[in-house]
């Protein structure tokens with residue numbers, strides 16, 4: 535079984551290609567499933583530069599995905615997903631949005647660290663060395679909180695903070711362990727996100743340090759490219775499949791109507 539559960543499209547204003555282009559690429563690759571999981575709207579059009587708004591979601595994206603599910607039903611299973619930002623203050627709103635839609639899976643992402651009004655975004659910016667320690671600590675705290683929120687099925691790219699530079703400390707290790715423990719406690723799965731392979735560190739999100747904890751805690755794994763271009767669907771999956779074999783018993787989580795089952799990867 536091969537799935538790519540994490541894809542974006544031009545609807546989010548920072549990716550290229552329409553939904554169908556991603557589906558076609560997954561069909562060409564012979565995948566069993568592709569998840570359409572563009573960035574969800576947020577209340578008050580928060581961070582609207584990186585996402586569609588509610589109107590666009592309901593009038594364009596959702597019907598587009600429905601039409602393609604139908605059109606491609608003999609060629610590939612298209613799953614209705616969404617990548618939802620965890621923001622404590624937006625949880626009620628997110629909960630309502632998720633409940634209003636019949637998703638196959640909901641990916642929870644931490645892209646903002648810190649309290650409302652002082653959030654440090656994790657895209658479109660850089661941090662200098664003096665800020666890294668606090669950023670790492672805040673990041674893993676938010677991952678733990680996102681798992682506790684009770685909103686999501688998959689926790690996305692759960693060490694992406696490393697793209698700003700390496701950092702480790704006893705405190706960060708503890709917070710990392712606590713974050714993964716909360717993921718396990720909430721019975722969620724994590725994705726192996728291959729977009730990090732294109733970055734200077736050439737590591738998946740998460741890398742093997744976090745995956746070792748995930749294996750110890752028996753946290754299930756799934757696969758996502760985080761493609762922002764149709765050409766990147768399934769990118770780096772050979773490597774990711776090896777990681778699934780090493781850290782996830784060769785099994786991946788697959789979803790239907792938010793019910794998780796497992797399948798042999800490959």
Ligand SMILES: [Zn+2]
Nearest residue numbers: 542546548573
């Ligand atoms: Zn994006």
Ligand SMILES: [Zn+2]
Nearest residue numbers: 540542617760
């Ligand atoms: Zn994404």
